[in-house]
Amino acid sequence: MVIELLQRLGSNTRDGFTKLGRGTRFLAQTIAGSVSVLPRPRLLLNQMYSVGVLSFLIISISGLFVGMVLGLQGYYILSDFGAEETLGVMVAASLVRELGPVVSALLFAGRAGSALTAEIGLMKATEQLSGMEMMAVDPIKRIISPRFLAGLLSMPLLAALFSTVGILGGQMVGSGLLGVDEGSYWAQMQAKLDFQDDIINGVIKSIVFGFVTTWIALFEGYDSIPTSEGVSRATTRTVVNSAFSILGLDFILTALMFGDD
Amino acid sequence: MDNSDSSQNTLVSVSNLTFSRGNKKIFDDISLNFERGKITAIMGPSGTGKTTLLKLIGGQLCPDKGSVKVDGKNVHVLRRAELYDLRKRMGMLFQSGALLTDMSVYDNVAFPLREHTKLPESMIRSIVLMKLQAVGLRGARHLMPNELSGGMARRIALARAIALDPMMILYDEPFTGQDPISMGVLVHLIKSLNNTLGLTSIIVSHDVHETSAIADYIYVIADGKVVDQGSPEHIRKSSSEWVQQFMNGTADGPVHFHYPAREYVDDLLSAGKRYH
Numbered sequence: 001m002v003i004e005l006l007q008r009l010g011s012n013t014r015d016g017f018t019k020l021g022r023g024t025r026f027l028a029q030t031i032a033g034s035v036s037v038l039p040r041p042r043l044l045l046n047q048m049y050s051v052g053v054l055s056f057l058i059i060s061i062s063g064l065f066v067g068m069v070l071g072l073q074g075y076y077i078l079s080d081f082g083a084e085e086t087l088g089v090m091v092a093a094s095l096v097r098e099l100g101p102v103v104s105a106l107l108f109a110g111r112a113g114s115a116l117t118a119e120i121g122l123m124k125a126t127e128q129l130s131g132m133e134m135m136a137v138d139p140i141k142r143i144i145s146p147r148f149l150a151g152l153l154s155m156p157l158l159a160a161l162f163s164t165v166g167i168l169g170g171q172m173v174g175s176g177l178l179g180v181d182e183g184s185y186w187a188q189m190q191a192k193l194d195f196q197d198d199i200i201n202g203v204i205k206s207i208v209f210g211f212v213t214t215w216i217a218l219f220e221g222y223d224s225i226p227t228s229e230g231v232s233r234a235t236t237r238t239v240v241n242s243a244f245s246i247l248g249l250d251f252i253l254t255a256l257m258f259g260d261d
Numbered sequence: 262m263d264n265s266d267s268s269q270n271t272l273v274s275v276s277n278l279t280f281s282r283g284n285k286k287i288f289d290d291i292s293l294n295f296e297r298g299k300i301t302a303i304m305g306p307s308g309t310g311k312t313t314l315l316k317l318i319g320g321q322l323c324p325d326k327g328s329v330k331v332d333g334k335n336v337h338v339l340r341r342a343e344l345y346d347l348r349k350r351m352g353m354l355f356q357s358g359a360l361l362t363d364m365s366v367y368d369n370v371a372f373p374l375r376e377h378t379k380l381p382e383s384m385i386r387s388i389v390l391m392k393l394q395a396v397g398l399r400g401a402r403h404l405m406p407n408e409l410s411g412g413m414a415r416r417i418a419l420a421r422a423i424a425l426d427p428m429m430i431l432y433d434e435p436f437t438g439q440d441p442i443s444m445g446v447l448v449h450l451i452k453s454l455n456n457t458l459g460l461t462s463i464i465v466s467h468d469v470h471e472t473s474a475i476a477d478y479i480y481v482i483a484d485g486k487v488v489d490q491g492s493p494e495h496i497r498k499s500s501s502e503w504v505q506q507f508m509n510g511t512a513d514g515p516v517h518f519h520y521p522a523r524e525y526v527d528d529l530l531s532a533g534k535r536y537h
């Protein structure tokens with residue numbers, strides 16, 4: 001019983017490590033292949049367009065609602081201290097530092113990441129990737145690398161969209177509904193938000209999340225068992241593993257960025 | 262077969278090839294030769310490793326032992342760039358067609374040309390239309406792969422496979438799952454392309470009649486070995502009982518109808534006592 005459990009644990013650990021090894025190799029090939037995307041910007045633009053279109057609506061609507069909720073909650077707390085003028089700072093800092101990068105990355109993983117995994121997995125299952133190899137076209141360079149770059153570049157843009165819409169949502173609720181002075185909402189925000197500490201760090205976070213999520217999504221698709229069940233499992237793994245990675249990395253990055261001052 | 266003497270005419274030679282998947286030996290010291298300009302068929306039941314053999318020839322899999330030479334080059338010692346150069350000269354028709362589903366028929370056929378040549382679009386257009394005309398589907402160029410029937414998809418894949426004017430084509434089960442008319446069209450197409458374009462064709466199939474109608478030479482494989490080889494007439498008159506069963510499609514013979522199992526009566530009586 002115990003021995004069986006240990007054996008299972010051992011073999012799971014080993015499988016985990018070999019998968020990590022394959023994933024790292026895959027990442028190295030993908031990054032190396034990205035060089036060959038540069039002379040063909042169309043490949044990249046097409047992918048950015050499809051990733052963007054997939055995520056645009058869900059990101060802006062979610063951003064709006066998160067911003068509105070922040071406006072409400074912030075107002076209730078701040079007005080206790082008579083500090084409702086600083087609502088803009090609270091909303092903007094929460095969004096730019098945390099919620100923008102994190103929530104948009106989670107949504108990105110659920111919407112675009114799962115779609116990437118399914119797409120690549122199905123291309124594998126229907127022998128499109130093998131077919132390309134036999135046509136002397138490297139599927140990593142032609143299929144994977146453009147999608148990787150597109151994910152990497154789209155994520156900060158989507159996070160910025162999320163934060164921007166969220167700040168507007170907070171303002172709508174704060175000054176539109178609850179009567180916070182509109183001028184101080186914006187003025188306080190401009191005065192207190194720090195370009196380096198807040199904005200740059202937020203962008204760095206979203207680049208890291210975009211990198212990890214796109215890597216996971218593409219690798220799970222490429223490494224999936226080429227059957228309908230295999231692809232569906234891979235899609236689930238993309239969403240779950242991305243969520244864990246995003247939240248775990250967020251903690252680490254936050255500790256590193258905002259820890260000592 | 263004497264290699265030194267036939268090497269002039271041999272395009273592909275598989276020598277003493279052994280390949281396993283897990284514990285299962287799929288090929289056990291197998292040797293095959295494919296002559297230039299001829300249609301050579303490899304026949305055998307499903308799961309004997311016919312697709313695997315094509316992937317070994319195309320360099321997508323590596324043998325455990327032995328070698329595969331294509332046009333004098335040992336496929337599995339080539340560097341990646343050399344292997345890719347060799348693959349540009351071989352077309353492969355996958356069982357599923359393997360068309361790129363996000364592109365139209367036209368773009369699928371243009372794909373290898375756009376990837377490997379710097380030809381202007383006007384030239385690519387002429388070549389694509391020529392190749393589509395050769396498979397009789399010039400009119401279908403605006404369709405998407407999901408709008409094609411199985412037979413049409415295979416013909417489009419064939420047009421794509423000949424886009425770069427290869428020296429040979431590997432066909433994986435070209436006839437399987439086709440209606441009689443598509444089947445006839447494909448049989449005719451494979452034969453005529455082979456002759457008019459001076460190709461070398463390797464067909465892997467378990468469709469006995471269609472394949473033996475156009476093949477110049479046939480290998481029958483089973484259990485990792487060549488069971489018999491020769492012209493279609495020779496194979497039809499084969500002295501091997503196994504080959505007779507395969508060619509005539511009889512249900513029982515050296516290959517049993519039943520998957521190996523313990524005695525039927527024992528199995529029934531033991532129900533409930535043990536697991537299954």
Ligand SMILES: Nc1ncnc2c1ncn2[C@@H]1O[C@H](COP(=O)(O)OP(=O)(O)O)[C@@H](O)[C@H]1O
Pocket residue numbers: 282287306307308309310311312313314
């Ligand atoms: N990717 C794979 N992993 C493990 N075993 C495989 C794989 N592909 C095929 N096989 C096994 O190899 C054997 C030969 O397969 P295949 O070459 O597809 O046969 P055929 O094309 O003659 O039907 C089969 O027993 C199959 O189960």
Ligand SMILES: [Mg+2]
Pocket residue numbers: 311312313356433434
């Ligand atoms: Mg097969």
